[in-house]
Amino acid sequence: MEKIEELNTFYEDKLYSILEEFEEKRKKIRFKILFIIFIVLWNLVTIYLFFIPESVKSSEIITFFIAAFAVFCTFIYKYLKKDYVKEFKQEIIKPLVDKLDENLTYSANLHISKSIFNRSMLFRFPDRFSGNDLIVGRIDDVNLEFSDIHAQKKYKDNKGRTKYSTIFQGLFIVAKFNKTFYGSTVVLPDLAQSSFGNLIGSWLQENNPNREELIKLDNVEFEKEFVVYSNDQIEARYILTPSLMEKILNFQQNASQDIYISFIQEHIHIAIDYKKDLFEPTVFSSLLNKELFDEYINSLILAVGIVKELNLNQKIWKSF
Amino acid sequence: MSITLITLVVIILILVYLYNSLISKKNQVENIFGTVDVQLKKRYGLVPNLVASVNRYMQHERELLEKITSLRAKAINPNISSDEKIRLDSQISSALGSIMVSIEDYPELKANENILNLQLTLNELESQISASRRAYNQAVTDYNNAIEMIPTNIMAKGMNYKRKEVFSIDENSRENVDVSNLFNN
Numbered sequence: 103m104e105k106i107e108e109l110n111t112f113y114e115d116k117l118y119s120i121l122e123e124f125e126e127k128r129k130k131i132r133f134k135i136l137f138i139i140f141i142v143l144w145n146l147v148t149i150y151l152f153f154i155p156e157s158v159k160s161s162e163i164i165t166f167f168i169a170a171f172a173v174f175c176t177f178i179y180k181y182l183k184k185d186y187v188k189e190f191k192q193e194i195i196k197p198l199v200d201k202l203d204e205n206l207t208y209s210a211n212l213h214i215s216k217s218i219f220n221r222s223m224l225f226r227f228p229d230r231f232s233g234n235d236l237i238v239g240r241i242d243d244v245n246l247e248f249s250d251i252h253a254q255k256k257y258k259d260n261k262g263r264t265k266y267s268t269i270f271q272g273l274f275i276v277a278k279f280n281k282t283f284y285g286s287t288v289v290l291p292d293l294a295q296s297s298f299g300n301l302i303g304s305w306l307q308e309n310n311p312n313r314e315e316l317i318k319l320d321n322v323e324f325e326k327e328f329v330v331y332s333n334d335q336i337e338a339r340y341i342l343t344p345s346l347m348e349k350i351l352n353f354q355q356n357a358s359q360d361i362y363i364s365f366i367q368e369h370i371h372i373a374i375d376y377k378k379d380l381f382e383p384t385v386f387s388s389l390l391n392k393e394l395f396d397e398y399i400n401s402l403i404l405a406v407g408i409v410k411e412l413n414l415n416q417k418i419w420k421s422f
Numbered sequence: 423m424s425i426t427l428i429t430l431v432v433i434i435l436i437l438v439y440l441y442n443s444l445i446s447k448k449n450q451v452e453n454i455f456g457t458v459d460v461q462l463k464k465r466y467g468l469v470p471n472l473v474a475s476v477n478r479y480m481q482h483e484r485e486l487l488e489k490i491t492s493l494r495a496k497a498i499n500p501n502i503s504s505d506e507k508i509r510l511d512s513q514i515s516s517a518l519g520s521i522m523v524s525i526e527d528y529p530e531l532k533a534n535e536n537i538l539n540l541q542l543t544l545n546e547l548e549s550q551i552s553a554s555r556r557a558y559n560q561a562v563t564d565y566n567n568a569i570e571m572i573p574t575n576i577m578a579k580g581m582n583y584k585r586k587e588v589f590s591i592d593e594n595s596r597e598n599v600d601v602s603n604l605f606n607n
Binding site: 281318319320335336337338339340343 | 552
């Protein structure tokens with residue numbers, strides 16, 4: 103809470119004036135994008151109406167024009183906002199991260215590595231993997247890193263074309279865990295039981311071929327929200343103590359998104375499924391909207407807060 | 423004819439499935455109890471060490487130390503039943519908790535590195551034991567459900583399977599040990 107107030111004051115005192123400058127830039131970029139798109143659209147329609155012979159006109163040609171137009175728009179949008187995004191992150195997000203905790207380092211273009219993402223065993227191995235906004239640091243003697251991640255899987259649609267579907271997009275957090283363990287324990291949102299009911303849902307969970315043994319835990323609320331798989335049921339309970347289960351439930355409430363957690367190779371991996379790229383400036387809506395800024399600080403505080411929230415800094419069991 | 427045969431095969435398959443699921447639940451309970459047992463033995467191994475280290479200082483808790491020593495002697499006896507082991511574990515946990523609380527009253531003990539290490543090891547073991555206990559209780563609950571629910575209860579009766587006890591000690595009661603009750607057992 104204290105931190106939120108501190109960051110809000112920082113926003114009002116320091117960042118707001120910079121945001122006002124960016125707001126001007128944003129309006130110019132928006133105008134440029136819309137203007138170019140309008141001109142191109144105008145030309146395409148003219149070409150189609152007056153320069154393409156009637157005999158050639160067909161729905162395929164229209165589809166081709168629309169596709170070409172879509173590719174062009176995406177290119178123009180990305181090209182024109184590139185510098186604006188870069189500057190925004192340097193002048194708004196970076197100072198914000200520095201203000202949050204001086205032990206944190208922010209890199210706009212880096213992200214959590216694919217090997218760590220795969221190690222977490224939370225999702226299927228992605229075919230396309232990208233991300234940005236990497237934040238690395240040491241909070242209360244606990245190493246922590248997190249970034250935006252976008253992981254996609256390749257598939258063929260019914261016409262045989264290769265397409266990509268998103269398997270995860272959101273914040274991915276990795277931190278050293280405060281207990282020594284050797285197996286792997288995965289905590290996933292309880293989608294089966296909430297979609298298919300208790301009987302079929304739990305049968306599906308118990309017979310999931312992609313996962314290890316289903317672990318039934320002794321916290322009813324936790325069991326309702328999550329499903330746990332592990333290759334060592336005693337170790338799973340050693341990690342998921344009654345108090346940690348309560349803390350994870352709290353954490354999920356604060357995140358108000360689906361969360362995925364795994365404990366592998368002495369690390370805790372948390373994926374928060376925001377379904378969008380965080381810490382990005384807007385182009386078509388105002389930057390001065392306080393909700394946008396609140397989202398930046400809430401996600402930052404949530405990620406950095408796991409150390410205290412989940413007591414990762416209490417190494418009472420470890421003698422080193 | 424063939425319908426009768428198919429029905430018979432299906433019935434036999436169902437019976438085999440039920441039988442196997444009962445056996446696997448029973449084995450699961452035994453398997454996890456094995457792990458609990460190993461961890462309990464580890465902890466019992468540390469008890470004499472702890473008693474020897476605090477003996478000199480804790481003159482007022484002599485009775486408590488003697489009690490834990492005698493409980494340990496009973497617990498390491500290989501001939502006791504699982505239920506007896508569960509009962510002794512609960513008493514030893516309470517006694518250990520009391521000793522840990524008492525240590526707080528002796529500044530020279532709190533500062534002693536040997537005691538500190540013992541406390542760390544016992545804490546670590548305690549959290550492992552607690553995890554195994556919870557795993558054991560879950561396995562026993564699955565087993566008890568199976569032998570009481572239709573249709574496996576009929577088969578369990580034939581196999582002479584009996585309800586098993588769970589570890590009843592919970593996290594809170596272990597943390598707040600009532601020392602006065604400890605000697606009334």
